[in-house]
Amino acid sequence: MAKRFHLGWFTNFATDEWNGPFSNGGDPWNGKFYVEMAQALERACFDYIMFEDKLAISEIYGGSSEAVLKHGLGMVPKGDPAPLCAMIAGATSKIGIVATLSTLGYPPYLLARLCSTIDSLAEGRFGWNIVTSAENAAAQNFGLDELPPRELRYDMAYEYLDLVIKLFNSWEPDAVKRDRENGVYADFRKVHTINHEGRFFKSRGPLNCVRSPQGVPALIQAGASPKGRAFAAQYADAVVAVNQGTKAMKEFRDDIRARAAAAGRDPDDVKILYLIAPTLAETVEEAQAKYARMASAPSFIEMNLCLISSITDIDFKAFDLDKPLPGKLTTNGEQGSLDSFQQWGSGKTLRQLVTEASGGLVSSVELIGTPETVAERMGEVMEEVGGDGFLITTPHLGVNRRVIHEVTDGLVPALQRRGLMRTEYGEKTLRGNLKAF
Numbered sequence: 001m002a003k004r005f006h007l008g009w010f011t012n013f014a015t016d017e018w019n020g021p022f023s024n025g026g027d028p029w030n031g032k033f034y035v036e037m038a039q040a041l042e043r044a045c046f047d048y049i050m051f052e053d054k055l056a057i058s059e060i061y062g063g064s065s066e067a068v069l070k071h072g073l074g075m076v077p078k079g080d081p082a083p084l085c086a087m088i089a090g091a092t093s094k095i096g097i098v099a100t101l102s103t104l105g106y107p108p109y110l111l112a113r114l115c116s117t118i119d120s121l122a123e124g125r126f127g128w129n130i131v132t133s134a135e136n137a138a139a140q141n142f143g144l145d146e147l148p149p150r151e152l153r154y155d156m157a158y159e160y161l162d163l164v165i166k167l168f169n170s171w172e173p174d175a176v177k178r179d180r181e182n183g184v185y186a187d188f189r190k191v192h193t194i195n196h197e198g199r200f201f202k203s204r205g206p207l208n209c210v211r212s213p214q215g216v217p218a219l220i221q222a223g224a225s226p227k228g229r230a231f232a233a234q235y236a237d238a239v240v241a242v243n244q245g246t247k248a249m250k251e252f253r254d255d256i257r258a259r260a261a262a263a264g265r266d267p268d269d270v271k272i273l274y275l276i277a278p279t280l281a282e283t284v285e286e287a288q289a290k291y292a293r294m295a296s297a298p299s300f301i302e303m304n305l306c307l308i309s310s311i312t313d314i315d316f317k318a319f320d321l322d323k324p325l326p327g328k329l330t331t332n333g334e335q336g337s338l339d340s341f342q343q344w345g346s347g348k349t350l351r352q353l354v355t356e357a358s359g360g361l362v363s364s365v366e367l368i369g370t371p372e373t374v375a376e377r378m379g380e381v382m383e384e385v386g387g388d389g390f391l392i393t394t395p396h397l398g399v400n401r402r403v404i405h406e407v408t409d410g411l412v413p414a415l416q417r418r419g420l421m422r423t424e425y426g427e428k429t430l431r432g433n434l435k436a437f
């Protein structure tokens with residue numbers, strides 16, 4: 001019997017693809033495009049749809065916001081994912097919905113109340129993608145001159161998580177009585193102050209909203225540095241991973257699982273989902289031609305360079321496309337994403353780094369083919385890696401309805417025929433579905 005794996009979709013509340021031959025978008029701001037997308041993914045039994053987020057318009061690529069705004073695809077403009085998730089919650093009933101919310105931007109109390117409220121609206125299907133933000137421009141929107149160093153960001157994130165989890169738990173599970181006979185809505189003895197006073201934060205508690213169905217909403221995290229991994233191993237229900245090739249994927253998973261065990265958790269409670277960007281068509285040759293067409297489009301390279309520039313605070317416009325990068329690059333931003341992208345030591349030119357394997361930035365393995373051949377390969381990859389699933393995405397996160405339906409009505413049925421993916425939801429909550437296998 002084949003071992004089932006989990007499937008999510010990694011996107012953002014940005015423009016849907018607006019100027020390709022099969023797109024007519026660019027105006028998703030009333031949320032309806034993403035509601036429809038979530039409904040399609042729910043029909044296909046996805047574990048969750050997740051919305052990444054950033055809190056600034058980047059001016060790193062070429063020293064200006066011109067390129068990112070001109071393309072209008074991928075990183076800006078971008079709406080706040082939290083209200084979108086609430087809207088999706090009302091229009092779906094089974095799929096998990098994950099918003100990225102930054103510990104840099106939200107005071108812990110507001111974040112805990114927001115997540116708890118959305119989890120109630122979603123009846124236990126909400127997840128929080130925990131990020132610390134990784135760009136100076138974001139820090140400058142919140143009163144800082146620059147981004148704190150990574151170590152300090154993670155120190156702050158640890159305390160932040162400790163605090164919000166105390167807030168989530170400030171209402172005991174049976175605090176709400178709705179006892180008509182004795183006239184008691186909530187029992188004050190089961191709602192507690194937390195009196196948190198730490199190095200960075202101070203909060204009295206309790207939350208002033210009721211405990212949500214999951215109590216602590218599902219926690220999702222992406223981070224590849226040793227501190228990032230330790231953090232994921234301690235808190236995450238699911239980890240967003242990008243590793244080049246099955247060997248690196250397996251090493252990453254083994255490491256997170258070992259760290260989770262060392263932190264006293266059951267490693268099976270931490271699911272690793274790897275980003276992939278499959279290209280699907282009727283035949284393998286057509287899929288290859290489709291990929292080649294996409295990767296050679298004039299805007300493809302620039303959009304990917306904008307993306308990697310904005311998440312690393314490094315101007316990739318300054319490098320020669322037809323030469324390898326001049327040296328090993330480091331950043332106070334997304335180092336894990338940068339390492340995955342730069343493939344240091346491979347000798348590849350920048351053009352190769354951008355155009356191979358879906359831009360290198362998002363894809364863990366190359367998947368170009370028919371629904372059948374790609375499903376087969378995904379099964380083999382999971383077999384080699386050990387688990388736990390994939391996060392579907394597209395090179396610069398742009399989606400159109402055709403891309404979505406190639407997956408929901410082509411790839412997913414092919415996975416289901418192989419017994420690799422669920423055909424119905426077994427549990428009511430996001431965490432329940434993640435833990436089911």
Ligand SMILES: Cc1cc2nc3c(=O)[nH]c(=O)nc-3n(C[C@H](O)[C@H](O)[C@H](O)COP(=O)(O)O)c2cc1C
Nearest residue numbers: 052053100131133134222223224225228334335336
């Ligand atoms: C695939 C992936 C997706 C990410 N998505 C976001 C995001 O949506 N918003 C954000 O601020 N940071 C995002 N990050 C950044 C991470 O949260 C983290 O800050 C960053 O990877 C630096 O940590 P590290 O050095 O441990 O990798 C993402 C990272 C990765 C690898």
